[in-house]
Amino acid sequence: MSRQASRGTESKKMSSELFTLTYGALVTQLCKDYENDEDVNKQLDKMGYNIGVRLIEDFLARSNVGRCHDFRETADVIAKVAFKMYLGITPSITNWSPAGDEFSLILENNPLVDFVELPDNHSSLIYSNLLCGVLRGALEMVQMAVEARFVQDTLKGDGVTEIRMRFIRRIEDNLPAGEE
């Protein structure tokens, strides 16, 4: 049957569209629920964080990557393994700060915004802010406190989407007193 045949190949793409569309519905709902864009951004970041702290386990189980020795290696793993695995894209890593504690992820195309146009009255909405939360949450679970934020966004007319990542500090395990 011709209908059957055409479906198989499409199905992979379809399931990523499921995520894209679901995310879109979520953002739309949040925009209705909250009065200003800042609150929506905050909520998206929070949800992203919650996803990140869980996603890291799935990631470590699936990817077999070991411990990273420095922040540069972490950056590589994020871009080449994690983004590839979950979003099917490989962002490029640029703009390292001289101290090696900041870099940018450049997303040529961002699957989250595949079907999206920002209306004029939501100019301060950071549509994909969930991603920053995911990155922050996931890295926190491997003892790295980072800050992630969007500095460029194709939705706002920039040529590419850029996420700026900044390493803040290593989180030391605080063992309860008496346990070594």
Place this chain on the structure above:
Amino acid sequence: MADEALFLLLHNEMVSGVYQAAEQGEGENGRCITKLENMGFRVGQGLIERFTKDTARFKDELDIMKFVCKDFWTTVFKKQIDNLRTNHQGIYVLQDNKFRLLTQMSAGKQYLEHASKYLAFTCGLIRGGLSNLGIKSIVTAEVSSMPACKFQVMIQKL
């Protein structure tokens, strides 16, 4: 691509996000279900549109329901509906013995009362999909033992 995990986690966050917002003020339980259902509806509409782009025209209602049970379900939940029943008068019951969005919860009775939260989005998904294929319906879900569940589709005749 392992984006399935991503969808599951996002869905969980949506459910807890909607309920947390309700706790902090406005709204009762029913509103939350409606919200989730509406989100699902929108997604269902979009998905089915992309999905049926290159398919042949459907023969009849039953053909559409079969499509939802097989292809649509497989794409979204990685398995087919286990059992489709109909009274041939506009009521269809779709049974999934291992519903993806419930499998991460305890299979006992402990969280049975919370199950409906995790089904609302999917009810909307079905309703939205059918709606874009020209079928107006009401979709409800019930769980008697996790992780199996039944979706009842009542077709609204125009």
